[in-house]
Amino acid sequence: MTATIDIAIIGAGPAGLAAARQAARHGASVLILDDNALPGGQYYRQAASPALRQIARDVFDESERAAPLLEALRDARVRYLPEATVFALFPDGVLAYVRNGQTESVTPRSVIVATGATERPVPFPGWTLPGVIGAGAAQNLMKSQRVVPGCCILVAGNGPLALLAAANLVRLGASVVEVLEAAQSRSPWRHISGLVREPAILLRGIGYRTTLLRHGVPFRDGHVVVEALGRDRVEAARVAPINADGVIDHNRARVLTVDTVVASFGLVPAVEITRALGCEHRYDAGKGGWTPLRGPDLQTTKDGVYAAGECSGAAGVEKALLEGELAGAAVALRLGYDAAEASVTMRRVQARLARLERFRAAIEALYVPPSSFSALLTDDTIVCRCEEVTCAEAQRRLDDGATELNSLKAVTRMSMGRCQGLNCLPTLARLVAERTGRPLADIELPRPRPPMRPVSLASIVAEPGAGDVESR
Amino acid sequence: MSNSSLRLDGDRGRRVDITVDGMPCSAFEGETIAGALFAAGRAHSRHTPIRDAVRGYYCGMGVCWECALVVDGRPNVRACMTLVQTGMRIETQAGFGPPMAP
Numbered sequence: 001m002t003a004t005i006d007i008a009i010i011g012a013g014p015a016g017l018a019a020a021r022q023a024a025r026h027g028a029s030v031l032i033l034d035d036n037a038l039p040g041g042q043y044y045r046q047a048a049s050p051a052l053r054q055i056a057r058d059v060f061d062e063s064e065r066a067a068p069l070l071e072a073l074r075d076a077r078v079r080y081l082p083e084a085t086v087f088a089l090f091p092d093g094v095l096a097y098v099r100n101g102q103t104e105s106v107t108p109r110s111v112i113v114a115t116g117a118t119e120r121p122v123p124f125p126g127w128t129l130p131g132v133i134g135a136g137a138a139q140n141l142m143k144s145q146r147v148v149p150g151c152c153i154l155v156a157g158n159g160p161l162a163l164l165a166a167a168n169l170v171r172l173g174a175s176v177v178e179v180l181e182a183a184q185s186r187s188p189w190r191h192i193s194g195l196v197r198e199p200a201i202l203l204r205g206i207g208y209r210t211t212l213l214r215h216g217v218p219f220r221d222g223h224v225v226v227e228a229l230g231r232d233r234v235e236a237a238r239v240a241p242i243n244a245d246g247v248i249d250h251n252r253a254r255v256l257t258v259d260t261v262v263a264s265f266g267l268v269p270a271v272e273i274t275r276a277l278g279c280e281h282r283y284d285a286g287k288g289g290w291t292p293l294r295g296p297d298l299q300t301t302k303d304g305v306y307a308a309g310e311c312s313g314a315a316g317v318e319k320a321l322l323e324g325e326l327a328g329a330a331v332a333l334r335l336g337y338d339a340a341e342a343s344v345t346m347r348r349v350q351a352r353l354a355r356l357e358r359f360r361a362a363i364e365a366l367y368v369p370p371s372s373f374s375a376l377l378t379d380d381t382i383v384c385r386c387e388e389v390t391c392a393e394a395q396r397r398l399d400d401g402a403t404e405l406n407s408l409k410a411v412t413r414m415s416m417g418r419c420q421g422l423n424c425l426p427t428l429a430r431l432v433a434e435r436t437g438r439p440l441a442d443i444e445l446p447r448p449r450p451p452m453r454p455v456s457l458a459s460i461v462a463e464p465g466a467g468d469v470e471s472r
Numbered sequence: 473m474s475n476s477s478l479r480l481d482g483d484r485g486r487r488v489d490i491t492v493d494g495m496p497c498s499a500f501e502g503e504t505i506a507g508a509l510f511a512a513g514r515a516h517s518r519h520t521p522i523r524d525a526v527r528g529y530y531c532g533m534g535v536c537w538e539c540a541l542v543v544d545g546r547p548n549v550r551a552c553m554t555l556v557q558t559g560m561r562i563e564t565q566a567g568f569g570p571p572m573a574p
């Protein structure tokens with residue numbers, strides 16, 4: 001099937017939905033393509049049955065809060081396709097995706113990429129043991145399953161998402177043993193002028209800390225998980241303080257009995273699609289890594305391709321919603337819809353985003369991680385989960401002269417597994433940077449090529465319902 | 473949360489009976505395989521092809537493939553992306569899993 005449409009939006013999370021709503025409001029026709037079965041992305045992750053949705057509604061009211069956004073999907077100008085995996089956007093503007101085992105395509109006049117972000121992988125010994133899960137994974141168990149991951153939980157990492165996951169776990173009655181933040185204790189007062197820009201978000205954050213305090217859950221700054229221990233599942237975790245100079249103090253390590261470690265080191269923008277499209281990217285540690293360069297209207301360096309939300313820098317749901325709104329208005333304007341209204345929207349949202357950026361910068365300053373998490377790596381630590389490559393193996397290849405990501409990838413198969421490098425590329429880039437003394441911004445990531453997700457080969461040759469031969 | 477279960481208290485709706493490595497297991501409509509397994513206290517999904525290491529649910533959003541297991545004889549089904557259905561046979565995946573019927 002080939003169809004023409006004004007705007008294709010990739011991703012039905014907060015940014016994608018906000019973009020769709022705004023663009024449709026101005027009169028544009030929209031097609032939203034999303035990997036998941038239900039709209040909302042990770043943030044507005046919904047339970048799949050009405051009964052589950054009723055459980056713990058005082059903690060998770062995502063369905064209600066997402067309702068105004070989900071309204072957008074009922075607009076006659078909006079078509080929404082769940083379980084649609086985009087695997088290529090060809091130079092002639094044809095966007096190809098797989099749905100129900102069949103390949104389909106559209107030729108949109110513009111594209112808004114709203115693919116969100118994924119967990120930042122930070123390997124440490126034992127991080128591949130079952131029971132070590134990301135903060136997003138913990139949130140999804142709580143939000144969509146109304147299940148808590150374990151009986152005795154350690155939450156450890158860097159950044160506000162660890163705190164959020166811990167607070168939610170505690171509110172649901174789970175037993176959280178400790179919460180560890182790698183950044184050293186710091187005075188929020190130094191950053192107060194940025195923080196007060198967004199009193200509502202600030203209050204929410206304070207609320208999470210209060211929840212932990214009220215339940216007597218220790219929150220330790222300058223601490224890190226150094227090892228997960230166990231046979232078939234986590235049975236314990238070794239934790240240690242980080243000295244003021246950023247060095248992990250193994251002499252003061254302690255072992256905690258836990259069955260679950262929620263590890264949360266922030267997010268990495270999901271830029272496979274903007275990169276495959278050839279948009280220019282720039283490295284910015286504060287934004288979580290490589291992000292597409294954009295103009296004030298959120299257009300990337302590729303004409304007609306816009307990026308909105310976490311895929312252009314992880315900074316929370318407010319920014320994602322606003323950027324979605326801005327991109328929706330900008331694309332509508334570009335396509336000749338509702339010029340006066342769309343420009344008014346754009347100016348209003350741009351001003352609001354500027355304020356939010358000052359808040360984000362203050363939060364970033366509060367959570368500056370220790371110099372490097374590479375000190376967590378031991379020889380046996382797996383750095384590439386899919387191809388089972390250890391740190392020692394990667395280091396040996398570096399010794400042998402494979403000091404570019406591409407050469408390292410060729411000799412180890414790292415990043416060529418099913419996760420498409422999402423779980424290892426940030427680590428590999430770090431190893432290469434440290435070995436060669438180059439800044440991370442100089443480490444070229446291999447350019448993703450279609451298919452950007454492991455879609456079944458059978459579905460590309462369009463045999464409905466046929467098998468699971470993975471193309472890599 | 474009741475201490476016998478990691479499922480939060482409340483009416484979860486229709487029960488769905490599945491088997492996990494041959495053992496009967498109860499789940500509820502709307503749960504993913506990962507949700508049902510975690511609720512049963514089980515975090516692992518597979519053993520890796522090269523090192524035979526045990527792995528399980530990690531990203532929770534369809535990205536890492538660590539939760540892949542065998543469902544009704546089909547390998548490489550992601551537990552976090554697949555809803556339970558009555559009669560589903562769920563098995564730990566060894567390596568690349570059983571060969572697919574043509």
Ligand code: FES
Nearest residue numbers: 530532536537552
């Ligand atoms: S847990 Fe990562 S794909 Fe299922």
